[in-house]
Amino acid sequence: MTAALMLDGLAVDFSGFRAVDGVSMAVAQGELRVLLGANGAGKTTLMDLISGKTRATEGKVLVQGRDVTGLREHRIARAGVGRKFQIPSVFSGLTLRQNLEVAQSRRPSVWSNLRFALGMSEKARLAEVLELIGLEAEAGREAGLLSHGQTQWLELGMLMIQDASVILLDEPTAGMTQGETAKTAEIINRLKGRHTLLVVEHDMAFVRDIAERITVLHLGRVLAEGSVAFIENHPEVKAAYLGKQGIA
Amino acid sequence: MAGPLANYRFWAYAGLAVLLLALPLVGDEFWLNRVAKYLCYGMLGAAVALTWGYAGVLNLGQGLFFGIGAYAMAMGLKLKSYTSLQQGSDQPVPDFMLWNAQPGAPTELCCITPGSWLWLPFQWQWTGVIVAVVLPVLLAGIMGRIIFGQRISGVFVSIITLALVLLVRLVVVDAQPLTNGFNGLTDLGWLTVAGHEFDPYAKGTYYLVAVALILVLGLSRILVATRAGTILQATRDSDTRALYLGYDVPAYQTFFFAVSAGIAGLAGMLYVIVSEFASPSFLELSFSITMVVWAAVGGRGSILGAAVGAILINMIEARVSETEALVEAWKAIIGLLFVVTVIYLPKGLSGLAHDGIARLRMRRPALRLKEEAGQ
Numbered sequence: 001m002t003a004a005l006m007l008d009g010l011a012v013d014f015s016g017f018r019a020v021d022g023v024s025m026a027v028a029q030g031e032l033r034v035l036l037g038a039n040g041a042g043k044t045t046l047m048d049l050i051s052g053k054t055r056a057t058e059g060k061v062l063v064q065g066r067d068v069t070g071l072r073e074h075r076i077a078r079a080g081v082g083r084k085f086q087i088p089s090v091f092s093g094l095t096l097r098q099n100l101e102v103a104q105s106r107r108p109s110v111w112s113n114l115r116f117a118l119g120m121s122e123k124a125r126l127a128e129v130l131e132l133i134g135l136e137a138e139a140g141r142e143a144g145l146l147s148h149g150q151t152q153w154l155e156l157g158m159l160m161i162q163d164a165s166v167i168l169l170d171e172p173t174a175g176m177t178q179g180e181t182a183k184t185a186e187i188i189n190r191l192k193g194r195h196t197l198l199v200v201e202h203d204m205a206f207v208r209d210i211a212e213r214i215t216v217l218h219l220g221r222v223l224a225e226g227s228v229a230f231i232e233n234h235p236e237v238k239a240a241y242l243g244k245q246g247i248a
Numbered sequence: 249m250a251g252p253l254a255n256y257r258f259w260a261y262a263g264l265a266v267l268l269l270a271l272p273l274v275g276d277e278f279w280l281n282r283v284a285k286y287l288c289y290g291m292l293g294a295a296v297a298l299t300w301g302y303a304g305v306l307n308l309g310q311g312l313f314f315g316i317g318a319y320a321m322a323m324g325l326k327l328k329s330y331t332s333l334q335q336g337s338d339q340p341v342p343d344f345m346l347w348n349a350q351p352g353a354p355t356e357l358c359c360i361t362p363g364s365w366l367w368l369p370f371q372w373q374w375t376g377v378i379v380a381v382v383l384p385v386l387l388a389g390i391m392g393r394i395i396f397g398q399r400i401s402g403v404f405v406s407i408i409t410l411a412l413v414l415l416v417r418l419v420v421v422d423a424q425p426l427t428n429g430f431n432g433l434t435d436l437g438w439l440t441v442a443g444h445e446f447d448p449y450a451k452g453t454y455y456l457v458a459v460a461l462i463l464v465l466g467l468s469r470i471l472v473a474t475r476a477g478t479i480l481q482a483t484r485d486s487d488t489r490a491l492y493l494g495y496d497v498p499a500y501q502t503f504f505f506a507v508s509a510g511i512a513g514l515a516g517m518l519y520v521i522v523s524e525f526a527s528p529s530f531l532e533l534s535f536s537i538t539m540v541v542w543a544a545v546g547g548r549g550s551i552l553g554a555a556v557g558a559i560l561i562n563m564i565e566a567r568v569s570e571t572e573a574l575v576e577a578w579k580a581i582i583g584l585l586f587v588v589t590v591i592y593l594p595k596g597l598s599g600l601a602h603d604g605i606a607r608l609r610m611r612r613p614a615l616r617l618k619e620e621a622g623q
């Protein structure tokens with residue numbers, strides 16, 4: 001079976017500084033992969049390369065076996081890559097329901113969207129996702145009025161309904177309370193299987209909750225890859241987190 | 249939730265339509281002619297709301313599209329004017345071209361002044377009508393592709409559009425032999441459709457403009473209610489989010505930019521039919537900024553609100569201008585009005601109405617339940 005997401009020698013050169021320096025990895029269908037690494041290790045940049053925000057100077061990105069390297073952002077998105085940024089971004093002037101509707105539209109061109117009604121199956125899916133993210137009661141509210149946690153969940157919901165085969169999540173629990181983090185872990189666990197996920201996260205308790213396999217980045221390179229237990233006891237990983245007595 | 253509150257938007261549009269169509273019952277021709285001009289401004293308000301309110305793109309050069317519409321129509325009507333037929337040629341030739349012609353130039357539209365051949369297609373009045381709408385749409389399409397395609401946004405779009413309208417104004421003023429420069433195109437003929445002449449002071453002409461405005465408002469409202477309209481608003485709130493959902497954001501921005509340009513072109517065209525002149529003042533910066541003020545006061549988030557804002561402000565202005573002393577003061581008043589709305593009423597008058605209705609709805613038990621379920 002082809003890997004859902006395959007990176008082959010991916011690198012970017014910021015005028016001499018290689019923020020990502022030859023990263024290769026394969027994420028299987030339905031797998032949830034956690035990306036660990038100290039500040040500045042290149043995690044966000046790696047996601048930028050996959051999603052097309054930054055152009056890779058070397059290497060390839062394959063999504064479901066299809067080469068998407070160098071395509072423009074919206075084309076990569078249509079090839080099945082969904083992305084959540086470090087700072088949550090939703091459509092603040094639209095209602096929650098409209099946010100999901102926008103994310104749901106299968107046909108991206110202007111002309112094919114000059115119509116109104118959602119199909120029955122689309123409506124059903126929308127209701128299902130609202131329930132999954134636990135925001136049914138807020139469906140008619142303007143997204144700009146949601147709390148920080150709710151905004152993050154809405155954004156997760158948008159990725160679900162977008163039906164991206166590969167979802168990139170950059171620090172989904174940043175700034176969340178413990179309760180909110182637990183709920184987020186629950187939502188993310190439900191995404192497994194149906195979607196393939198690549199998640200950047202610092203909070204180790206959270207990582208233990210969701211992770212199967214972990215890839216550790218250090219100075220733009222893959223330092224280690226393996227199960228949670230393997231990574232936690234990996235000497236080089238401990239050394240990379242120097243001064244922090246291993247991973248917290 | 250049935251009842252008038254649920255559908256208050258529809259009733260607001262319907263109410264305005266009825267009001268506009270009923271006005272000829274109460275006013276004389278001169279007043280109607282003046283109101284018809286304001287209705288053209290109403291279209292401009294709606295056009296500004298479409299880009300500014302719905303797309304988050306503040307076009308400070310909307311006058312460019314209005315001007316193109318106006319000049320295209322005026323060229324067509326100039327060739328129908330009595331004076332154009334009096335220049336001793338079997339084809340009509342605009343009088344000002346003779347005044348600007350080199351000695352010995354033939355009195356023919358093809359070659360009387362450099363570039364005068366550009367006028368040839370306008371001997372058919374419908375050329376003017378078509379060019380008035382199509383050229384703004386095409387131009388906006390190209391501008392949009394370039395500006396939005398380069399991911400230019402915010403204040404930079406405003407600066408580019410502003411610079412462009414000023415540039416075109418310079419060209420128009422400069423091309424005296426072709427455009428009559430500073431004086432603009434005056435002394436125009438009337439649009440004739442199937443034998444009916446649109447006398448600017450006839451009720452038929454008022455109805456033409458009123459129906460056009462009603463259609464423009466209705467269709468624009470429907471357009472923003474489609475999924476494409478929702479997606480456009482999404483690009484306004486976060487273009488990166490929309491991009492990463494797979495939308496070609498520049499395509500959406502360009503599409504609505506072009507629609508807005510088409511509306512402005514139509515407004516310019518109708519304005520010329522009503523006012524019988526086209527002038528480079530349409531291309532002045534102050535005019536484009538005035539449109540933005542109308543939309544801000546009426547409410548840029550509402551097509552209807554922006555149009556009503558434009559119409560009301562102009563009606564008030566006309567009243568105020570009757571008193572000599574207030575003519576100058578009006579400029580200060582309008583500036584003040586703008587500042588006050590921007591600070592205290594960012595959603596304009598329509599936002600005020602909207603919130604009022606929302607408050608009324610909240611009193612209903614069914615909705616209060618929903619409120620409690622939230623937080």
Ligand SMILES: Nc1ncnc2c1ncn2[C@@H]1O[C@H](COP(=O)(O)OP(=O)(O)OP(=O)(O)O)[C@@H](O)[C@H]1O
Pocket residue numbers: 014017019037038039040041042043044045046
């Ligand atoms: N466009 C750019 N130009 C130059 N340097 C960049 C650019 N983008 C990122 N970098 C650098 O690349 C390195 C990796 O940054 P990146 O944001 O990927 O780190 P990260 O692993 O996400 O860190 P954090 O945990 O702090 O989010 C940093 O040193 C950053 O300064």
Ligand SMILES: [Mg+2]
Pocket residue numbers: 043044045086170
């Ligand atoms: Mg980062």
